[in-house]
Amino acid sequence: MKTKIEKEITTWFRAINVEDIPNDNGICIKVRGQQIAVFNFNKRNEYYAVENLCPHKRQMILSRGIIGDMQGEPKVACPFHKKTFSLKSGKNLNGEDYCIKTYPIKIEEGSMFIGFTD
Numbered sequence: 001m002k003t004k005i006e007k008e009i010t011t012w013f014r015a016i017n018v019e020d021i022p023n024d025n026g027i028c029i030k031v032r033g034q035q036i037a038v039f040n041f042n043k044r045n046e047y048y049a050v051e052n053l054c055p056h057k058r059q060m061i062l063s064r065g066i067i068g069d070m071q072g073e074p075k076v077a078c079p080f081h082k083k084t085f086s087l088k089s090g091k092n093l094n095g096e097d098y099c100i101k102t103y104p105i106k107i108e109e110g111s112m113f114i115g116f117t118d
């Protein structure tokens, strides 16, 4: 059964071969003019895609963030000032107002597809 977000997706864009994403790390790709940070969270056997922009000081940096786990929640910490965001929801895990955009993904035949709702 599809989630509400999956039902709204109009385009699945083939973004990258998953083998090109470093283990337990991220990489920045440009998709449809947007910088997107994609992560291979190998320890959890999960992949994520979020905007590359850290909203704290508006730096394009999150693909170089440090991924980890906060009480079961997969997260990325910005390398500049360590603001931390959920990789699932984009929520700021430091209790601050700003958050990041997350993208629905699916993995098929060794490729990551990112869903858009335009």
Ligand code: FES
Pocket: 054, 055, 056, 057, 058, 059, 078, 079, 080, 081, 082, 083
């Ligand atoms: S620029 Fe990312 S935490 Fe400050």
